[in-house]
Amino acid sequence: MSAKKTERLMNLLVMLLAARAPVTRERIRQMIEGYHGLDDINFERTFERDKLDLRAAGVPIDSDGDRYGIHRAAYELPPISFTPEELAALGAAATVWRDQVAADTTRQALVTLQAAGAEPDASRLEAFCPRLEPANHLELWRQGIVERREVRFSYGTQHRRLQPWRLLNRRGRWYVIGHDLERGAARRFRLDKVSTAPRLVGEAGAFTAPEVVPTDFETSHETARVAVRTGRGRDLVGSAMLAADQTGAPDGFEVFELPRSFGIAGAICALGADAVALAPADLVTEVVAQLENVAGAAR
Amino acid sequence: MRSFDQVGRLLKLVPYLSGHPGITIQETATAFGVAPATILKDLQVLQFCGLPGGLPDDLFEVDIDAAREDGEIWVGNTEVLARPMTLRADEATTLLVALRALDELGSKAAATAAAKLSSALGKGPEAIEVTVTSGDARVRANLVTAIEERRVVIITHRGREGIGSVAVEPARLRVSDGATYLDAWSRPRAAWRSFRLDRITACEPTNECCGEHSGLDQATGQWFADATTQLTLQVTEAAAWLRDHYPISGVESVGDELRITLPIGSRDWAIALLLRLGSAVTFVADIQIADAAAAEARAALAHYTQSGTSS
Structure with a gap:
């Protein structure tokens, strides 16, 4: 971390935020002390880098030719007022994520409030x-869904190309649902089994998600017959009903017909x-x- | 630390400090989740920032001496950054998803807080669906009302020993590993008890009020928080997800494999984990647990050889 650089970034931001009209590149170079003493090439390089860093921090910098500005309305948090009960709920939100990264990010959001x-x-x-269990790369998946962009990732040992439709948390697990371009069908993937960092590929608006996203993949899958000792295995059986056909159950066991889900x-x-x-x-x-x-x- | 992280923090810090005149470095560090020394470094940078022009009036005023000597922070001339920057996309997403999880359990305040945030920010977590609940929706609604009204309820509960009814003082709904629990003070046992929500089949409110009982957090703490036993495993790439899925206490690479140490809530849980992972486990440090898992696997295999269901 360089204090000089942070100082320069802050001054650039304050200048653009305070300016009534977009500011030319040349004017920026004159006004910001941190750019003094740089030759043309170094100034260009430093200025480009600074814009990238401010945008990485989330600052919305507009550019029009060689003029730059920050719209205060786009930059500032809009006024929001919360009731005491809502403030208690926001306080509780800080402890929801079990994932360190997401918990930190949530804390950052609360500090802003x-x-x-x-x-x-x-x-x-x-x-x-x-x-909530860790949802790896949550923001990237959300971006892919909202911007309707293809996401590529490895799942186990296979490479996948997915048009993501929806993220789903069910029974403590995170899933992404979408159109699997390799298989040519709707598929569901567990986020914790994605083995390489997913990345966005191609243009935005590349596809349209169906109005009703199928979230119940169980019904379209094969059925598994499982005998479970009476009273045990609630996590596996869930709310499934007893099978009509109880053939094959050992003494003291009950047969259930379950969707043959991943990891069964x-x-x-x-x-x-x-x-x-x-x-x-x-399966046996x-x-x-x-x-x-x-x-x-x-x- | 990267410069843009520090800039991101400063953009929150300036309006935060303007709104909390004289706040201590320690309190500020706690709110931001950083070390007090980091806040002091931030202040040192801030005193050289402000409007261009180079005149003293143009810069933020930071009383560095008061911060160093008394630990109190006083800033001025910060009107240009009076309000914080709006939430970044990832900040908005994690917060809205967390509120959604609270909403799912029945918190109406979380639902309205999320709605206010979404409309102010112009974005929502539409693409993300959270279903953390289980159990009967009517039972859950009755419990939420009873918790809010501090009312004793009679719950009908399906346990290991069959179905029974018990008078409890409901305190909260808690989700752990995907299952929802009711934490309640059991009147007959005079102790905190947790009941899985999907095993509660009925919930009848009474006119009696709940008493005051302490120790809820200790009694129902996260299973790993009070776990004293550790288990060390070596696993192949196929079980690398363990690392992200459980609160592990250590991990190191051994060739292509990972050696993972994790706290275990109970011996049964550890045995179930070994059975679940199968051949992905190549080494178990605790021989007794490995033996117990092997014995359980042999007992399970007996079903297949006896009944002839094996293919």
Whole structure:
């Protein structure tokens, strides 16, 4: 960090914000002390870099030819007034994210509200205490959805090209839903299984999301038959009803028909002797192989 | 630290300090989540910033001596930055999503706060859907009302030993690992208890009022907060998501693999984790837990050999 550079950026920003009309590049060079003593090439380079840095900090700099300005209305936080209950809710929002980065970013947002005179009140005992799991690259995904741009990423070992439609948090997990250009169909991906940083590709407005985004992928998938020891495995079974056909259930077990979701084999294994995969055959094979692996590993 | 991070902080700091004359460095550092020394460095930069012109009247006034000696911050001539910069896109998104999660649990104030922010900022989290709740919507609504009115309720709860009814003083709804819990003072047990919301089938309000009980946070703290046992695992790339998904206490690369240490809430939880990860785990430091997982896997395999369902 260079104090000189921060000083120059601040002075540039204050000058543009205070100016009544856009300011020419030459005038900026004269007025800002930090640009004095630079030759033409160095000034150009430094000025370009400074504009990028201010924009990275979120400052909306307008340019028109070689004139620059900052619209106060676009720059400033609009006036918002909150009730005491809303301030308590904002205070509680600070503790929702379990992800360090998102928690810090939320804190930054709350500091801005404090700087504008609101006092989020974290001290009140809140009746609501939700927790959100880390959503990796949340802002990039949101941008892709809002700007309707393609996102590329790796999922496991495969490369994916997705037109993202919607982010979804369900049962503590984050998903992105969209049109998978490799498969030519709507698909859902878990954000925590995306193995490389996703990146935006191509122009904005590249596609249109359907009016109704399918969020219930379970129904379109295969069904898995799983026997679960009565009273156990609520996390796996959820609100599913008992299967009409109870064939294959060991004593004291009940058969459920569940959507064959991503990771169901792992969830069945995690229940140990309290769950048995019954069908389809390749799921049973997968579960048995995984159990044999764990059984053998310690021998 | 990058210059634009410092600039981003200064743009909040100037209006914050104008609005809190004489606030201490320590309080300011806490609000901004940085060290007091960082705030002092910010002030040192600020005294050289202001309107161009180079006259003393043009610059921000910062009483550096008062800050150094008394720890109090006094600034002046800051009208040009009287209001903070609007929220950055990522700040607005994380805050709105957090409010959405509170709204989902039933906080009406979070819903209206989010609506005010969205309309002021001209953006919303439309693209992001949060469904953190589970359980019956009517039960949840009754509980929210009872919490607000501090009223005792009789809940019908499906537990390991079957269905039972119990009088509780509901305190809050809490989400942990995707499941929603009611934290309540159990009258029969005279202790804090957590009930999974999707196992509460009915909730009847009574006319009795809740008492005062302390220790809720200690009794229902995050499972990892009070975890005293650590487990060290070595995993392949296939289980690298562990790193992001659990509050791990250590990670190092070993060739292509990761050696991860994480606090474990219970022995059963650790065994379930090993079963879930399967072949992605290549090494377990705690032999006893690895043995227990192997024994559980063998017990599970017995189902397949006995019933002939194995393919």
